[in-house]
Amino acid sequence: MREPSDARRRRILAVVRSRGTVRVADLAAELEVSVVTVRRDVEELDRAGLLRRGHGVARSVEPVEQPPGPAGRGTAGDTAVALVVPERHTYLYETMHGARTVLEEAGLRVALHIAPRAAGAERPLVDRVLADGAAGLLIAPRWSTAAEEEADCAWLAGVGVPTVVTERRPRRGSALHAVDSVCSDHWYGMHLAVDHLVSLGHRRIVLAVRDDSPTARALRSAFVRIAHDREKIEDWTVTLSAPEAGRAEVPGRPAPFPDPADFGSSAGGLVGLLRERRATAAVLHGDVDALMLVQQLADRGVRVPQDCSVVAYDDVVAAFGSTPLTAVAPPKAEVGRLAAEVLVQRLAGRGGPPRRVELLPELKIRGSAREL
Structure with missing residues (x-):
């Protein structure tokens, strides 16, 4: 005789509550019914608020009792x-x-x-x-x-x-x-970079970011605000560090700050932009792009740091360049x-x-x- 759906769902709930999280496929095998049937049951139980449905799994909405152990679940090495x-x-x-x-x-x-x-x-x-x-x-x-x-x-x-x-x-x-x-605290990290350059007399600074991560967006936002508030800085801009770098939106940008679409750009790339803005310093996220900039500048006859100062952000490989890079090192x-x-x-x-x-x-x- 086929098991009534309400009885089957009670059994599903019992299993999920005892284990915390269970694959739908495993439930189907244990109950000896199709995956489609269990998936339908799980969806119904989810709508009723009795469990949570995930990608191919069912999760308990109640705490799962676990035997005591060093981390509150099982013995050492089990969790x-x-x-x-x-x-x-x-x-x-x-x-x-x-x-x-x-x-x-x-x-x-x-x-x-x-x-x-x-x-x-x-x-x-x-x-x-x-x-x-x-x-x-x-x-x-x-x-x-x-x-x-x-x-x-x-x-x-x-x-x-x-x-x-x-x-x-x-x-x-x-x-x-x-x-x-x-x-x-990436605001503080950008503050360290800008403050160091300003203390060395730099007044025209470019920030280049790949802009494909939350860190890049945080750094861009911090730089814009810090540079805008520094009276000693005469000119600043934000650009993408490479042609393939993606652009990502930053909501809530206050009025004085540029729209993300208005990144500084130049037909000559980053090196061309530095020349057009007469920038004496650049901050780059991250290390690899900073090391590549040093090489590109050398190819154009621009010396680092004599003609242009460069600060990297990440400090993963910044120290290994032919010119070891000054870098902001987050406490990774x-x-x-x-x-x-x-x-x-x-x-x-x-x-x-x-x-x-x-x-x-x-x-x-x-x-x-x-x-x-």
Whole structure:
């Protein structure tokens, strides 16, 4: 006899509540019904508010009782924590390395997951790792545009496990505002770069950013405000560091500041723009573009730092150039360590109210900036 739908749904609820997160395919196999039937049941239970539906998974809306352990779930080494970062992002890999040390010392099993370069790539990846039993999430979403960030906020705030967002500062008032986050204070980092150049006598400065990340947008916004408020700066502009660099919107730009579409540009690229603006200094995000600029300037007979000072932002490989670059160094590993400590506390049922932490970058003075 075929099982009534209400009885089947009660069984689904019981399984989900006992495990926290379950794959729809696994539920179908255990109940010996089709995936389509279970998916329909899960959708109905989601509409009734009895569970949450994800990408191929069902999640409990109630706390899941776990046996005691060092992190509040299982024994040492049993609890899995997922670290999710964008692909080809060396900066964030350093942050994740800092986090891994703390998590492993706490007896947690760590799984690193790389999100491909595609809008919304984190969602199915996170759903999958949670269905596999991850008890916590430490994530640095790509968020190539502000619109992508806005679209992800509600989803990420409701994943159902302790979550810490790293090197991202969720917009105030968004669904992620009250989710734990740890990041670098990029306003302060840009302040260090500009203040250093101004102290060396530079009055005409260009900022070049790739503008394909939340960090790039934060740096652009900080530079515009800092440069606008510095009376000593005679001329400044923002440009893209490479022709293929994407443009991303920054909402809420006050009236005195240029629209994102009005980036400085030149037929001669960044080097041409520096000449047209008679700029004596450039700040670049990140290191690779800064090192390439030094090479391009040399090809045009422009010496660094004698004719043009260059400051890099990131300090991943800035020190390895033929001219070691003065660079702003965000506390990458420390951001990861602190984010992991917050996550460990959450998994243990401690930690108090949500935390929004910003750590201050440092300026590493080398050989690419000099006094005029």
